[in-house]
Amino acid sequence: MRGGPRGGDAIDAAVDERDAVGFVAVPRGPDPTSRYLTGRDFDCDLVFVRVAGETHLRVPSTVEPPSLPVASVRVDDRPPGKAAAAVLAEHAASEGSVLAPRTIPHDAALHLESAGYDLASTTAVADARAVKDDAERDAIEAVQRAATRGVGRAAAILSAATVEEADDGDSGDSDDDADGESVLYWGDAPLSTERLRRQANATLAAEGVDAAGATAIRAGTRGDGGEPVELRPGEPIVVSVGPRGPAGYRGALARTFVVDPDGGWERRAHVACDAARKVSLVEADPGDDAGFLGSELRAETAAFGFSMADEVTRDVGGGIGLAAREDPPLDGDRELVAGNVLRVRSAVTHADHGRVELTDVLVVGEDGPRLLGDAPTGLDPSRW
Amino acid sequence: MRGGPRGGDAIDAAVDERDAVGFVAVPRGPDPTSRYLTGRDFDCDLVFVRVAGETHLRVPSTVEPPSLPVASVRVDDRPPGKAAAAVLAEHAASEGSVLAPRTIPHDAALHLESAGYDLASTTAVADARAVKDDAERDAIEAVQRAATRGVGRAAAILSAATVEEADDGDSGDSDDDADGESVLYWGDAPLSTERLRRQANATLAAEGVDAAGATAIRAGTRGDGGEPVELRPGEPIVVSVGPRGPAGYRGALARTFVVDPDGGWERRAHVACDAARKVSLVEADPGDDAGFLGSELRAETAAFGFSMADEVTRDVGGGIGLAAREDPPLDGDRELVAGNVLRVRSAVTHADHGRVELTDVLVVGEDGPRLLGDAPTGLDPSRW
Structure with missing residues (x-):
């Protein structure tokens, strides 16, 4: 079953406050971050990008892309950091600061950095999750x-x-x-x-x-x-x-x-x-x-x-x-x-x-x- | 229930072949890597270090350290990368190459690097998991x-x-x-x-x-x-x-x-x-x-x-x-x-x-x- 997506406002506030280009998370398999941010489970690696107040998701071609009320859900088989960088470049800037949880996979962090972004860690999602509606x-x-x-x-x-x-x-x-x-x-x-x-x-x-x-x-x-x-x-x-x-x-x-x-x-x-x-x-x-x-x-x-x-x-x-x-x-x-x-x-x-x-x-x-x-x-x- | 720990031989072979100091993984919460490498589930972040053919585990103080047939299971509340670096320094060398999955949390990778280690990615665990005994x-x-x-x-x-x-x-x-x-x-x-x-x-x-x-x-x-x-x-x-x-x-x-x-x-x-x-x-x-x-x-x-x-x-x-x-x-x-x-x-x-x-x-x-x-x-x- 689905719930509503959560955390968007908290992420947008952190992006604003830190003057960042956007926010990236790469929850893997059973990580409940996927459920929190999208309202449904993914049993695959998910690329979550929040930019300009909208959510974009990227999934591998081996899953059926779900229909969700977000700005885009697309298949992208590039490594998660590259897929995320492409979304940021398309919808905002091709350089600047990008927020991410400090536990973002290392390879995704490196790919974002080599695409020209500076990574900065944020606890916005964990903080939002700690306070239940x-x-x-x-x-x-x-x-x-x-x-x-x-x-x-x-x-x-x-x-x-x-x-x-x-x-x-x-x-x-x-x-x-x-x-x-x-x-x-x-x-x-x-x-x-x-x-x-x-x-x-x-x-x-x-x-x-x-x-x-x-x-x-x-x-x-x-x-x-x-x-x-x-x-x-x-x-x-x-x-x-x-x-x-x-x-x-x-x-x-x-x-x-x-x-x-x-x-x-x-x-x-x-x-x-x-x-x-x-x-x-x-x-x-x-x-x-x-x-x-x-x-x-x-x-x-x-x-x-x-x-x-x-x-x-x-x-x-x-x-x-x-x-x-x-x-x-x-x-x-x-x-x-x-x-x-x-x-x-x-x-x-x-x-x-x-x-x-x-x-x-x-x-x-x-x-x-x-x-x-x-x-x-x-x-x-x-x-x- | 428990199973046996797996993957040790594959990790040791990769460490040998790459002339590395050891191997580090930081599986988080429901990540099944914990189960594979230790034989039991952890619902917390786990620090897994393989060095000199032995396994060392570090867990936060908020869990009860399990009794497992490994070289050591200890409480360590430092960030996972720092806890792993301490194990490597104690049991091997305080510099050199350390193998890790490419998806190791970014903060753990940075802490290992600032402790003096070079990180190199390995697929040893994923490869071993793909072939079932x-x-x-x-x-x-x-x-x-x-x-x-x-x-x-x-x-x-x-x-x-x-x-x-x-x-x-x-x-x-x-x-x-x-x-x-x-x-x-x-x-x-x-x-x-x-x-x-x-x-x-x-x-x-x-x-x-x-x-x-x-x-x-x-x-x-x-x-x-x-x-x-x-x-x-x-x-x-x-x-x-x-x-x-x-x-x-x-x-x-x-x-x-x-x-x-x-x-x-x-x-x-x-x-x-x-x-x-x-x-x-x-x-x-x-x-x-x-x-x-x-x-x-x-x-x-x-x-x-x-x-x-x-x-x-x-x-x-x-x-x-x-x-x-x-x-x-x-x-x-x-x-x-x-x-x-x-x-x-x-x-x-x-x-x-x-x-x-x-x-x-x-x-x-x-x-x-x-x-x-x-x-x-x-x-x-x-x-x-």
């Missing part, structure tokens, strides 16, 4: 609702799971030092991280969003992205999703569940994560320092007796939108502004006990932060 | 099997659909000039492109693969990526999927169906596409010219009376692997080699009739091409 916020909220259903499906399955004696030597877990331990069953078969992942993803698909390769099930100290393992009672099970909606916007939601809890660690870790999560709901106001919010999230978690160095996650989040990670990071000295949408994560990891994590998405509004979605936070999957 | 071929074949089930689910729904009178003014299609025309029903509701897309995606998810935002349903002349429309009898319905498997490899499959066919155009277009498709199964041998295969696909389709300029697709395909589009393109003068895996597409589009498309994936073997998957090609969904 109403339609973008709505798109993220919709995908976050779908994310809630995906995690809810996993909670329902865990809630219905039964505890059975493990079938020795048939667990598929080569690191298994727990033969004879109990495992979770769902239906007539052991419940593995992979079965749970597929069920959550099928729910995401039925809700119209894409799992985006981001669904992860972590079981205790096992299953962090490796081979599937069977889930066990008593261990913390992290269900984490990061779907992409039809307009390209991402969601992020993680919850931790325990079936038949028997220990104290995960309960203490969960209290710490939940307390840290609440900090973000109080502190994420326009004008606040993004890095300070990140530090507060970590400090609040650590205050419950966890090590900042080894146990509290450093990945406390940052901007989310067309990319799972974008500006502003919750690190450094950026000021939050109304319209920022943030992924906020509190998590604790322990070598023997596993991991407890809570991840949410909130929007920074004029009147303070607002959580997108209303997923419960508890450890008990039957309370979802 | 057995595990990669197996991964693509597995995702292609799942793709076949996803398209098969759409065929089963179309086969079970009934033809009903359209409900005036409730079709959700603002361009609808066909009030009172018949539409397809499935269950108790009209069958829209979006309902069919979600069903196909739920099947992909249950098969353990990700729809990757690539599932598209095109109905006649409508629904090419825009708003959902209701499907009608008699129009060609293109079901196209491009899922990503757990190891990151992509599949590609498109089929065209007609419920209650009444015209001759789609039948003629389908005969042309099927004939062109068979060309690829005869001609894709090691040593053949990739661009010639692409031209033959187009020429064979046009031979059935379709216009090369306006009707026959230019997007006949090319290499597929971790990216939906990679080397070799079916365009230009590259020679096919055993181990190439190709997406091959034949398609015809007409302004009044719509589109007919057949897309498959084949592997170029020593003994010739082999189709991955065994999806039927017919227009009749009940014959799937």
